[in-house]
Amino acid sequence: MLKGKTQWLGLAHTKRKNVLHGIICYFILLFAYTGGSKLIDVDPLYTSLRNTPLYFGKPLALILSWGLPALEIATALSLCFSKFRYTGLISAGILIFVFIMYTGWIVIFPMQQPCSCGGILAEMSWKQHFLFNLFSEALALSGIYLLSPSKKLSR
Amino acid sequence: MKFKRMFLPILTFMFAISLAIAGNANFNNEMDQQQYDYADVNGTPYQIPALDCNEGESQCRARIVENGPSYDVYDDEALSIPVEGDGSVTDVF
Numbered sequence A: 001m002l003k004g005k006t007q008w009l010g011l012a013h014t015k016r017k018n019v020l021h022g023i024i025c026y027f028i029l030l031f032a033y034t035g036g037s038k039l040i041d042v043d044p045l046y047t048s049l050r051n052t053p054l055y056f057g058k059p060l061a062l063i064l065s066w067g068l069p070a071l072e073i074a075t076a077l078s079l080c081f082s083k084f085r086y087t088g089l090i091s092a093g094i095l096i097f098v099f100i101m102y103t104g105w106i107v108i109f110p111m112q113q114p115c116s117c118g119g120i121l122a123e124m125s126w127k128q129h130f131l132f133n134l135f136s137e138a139l140a141l142s143g144i145y146l147l148s149p150s151k152k153l154s155r
Numbered sequence B: 001m002k003f004k005r006m007f008l009p010i011l012t013f014m015f016a017i018s019l020a021i022a023g024n025a026n027f028n029n030e031m032d033q034q035q036y037d038y039a040d041v042n043g044t045p046y047q048i049p050a051l052d053c054n055e056g057e058s059q060c061r062a063r064i065v066e067n068g069p070s071y072d073v074y075d076d077e078a079l080s081i082p083v084e085g086d087g088s089v090t091d092v093f
Helices: A002-042 A041-048 A058-080 A080-109 A126-147 B002-024 B029-035
Strands: B038-039 B044-049 B061-063 B070-074 B087-090
Touching: A002 A058, A002 A080, A002 A126, A002 B061, A041 B044, A058 A080, A058 B002, A058 B038, B038 B087, B044 B070
Parallel strands: B061 B087
Antiparallel strands: B038 B044, B038 B070, B061 B070
16 A cells, blocks of 8 residues: 555656656747847847837847847756756746736737737737746746755756 | 756757757848838837838838828838838838
């Protein structure tokens, strides 16, 4: 009986580990791709930031157009190494939250929606982008919960 | 085991970067000029899908907000090459 219960708990533990690894690979793919795309061609992001209803000035738009992709790449890299995975997941959660605020603002105030031309993710409408960000945030929170010290899952 | 734990994430990272390079490499600026135009919104280039303004010598104009003002349209982000056509106003919202 005890052996069966231990086996079942072990299986649940393995499943949780697999889910966690799936979430980590998802965010590595997401942030490395989007960060890399933005760094290769900075102009569309700069133009998009200048055209948002948030009225970014030129200096701030310039800083964000370089800083944001760099942060995304750093987050993807930190997720690759077990020592920094927890930090990477928290960083992913914060980044996605900021994107939710940004896309949410544009969805709620559609008076001047910046053109989201270019890139695979930009094939979506702003509403779809907003829902995608919500889904990603749920994954990030799940990953943080699974990797939290109390869960004792392997990092 | 430690090597396996790191191998898959790093492989995923390299795959994503390769995807980004393959999907976004733009060696020809003319491609951008063909795909997008730019509306001159108070001196700031506003990227819009490329317009078809028919034949003509008048500058094309675009409206980016419903019932809003129309703006001159250019072929490049530097707002130096005007898009010429019949001078019609195109809604791009």
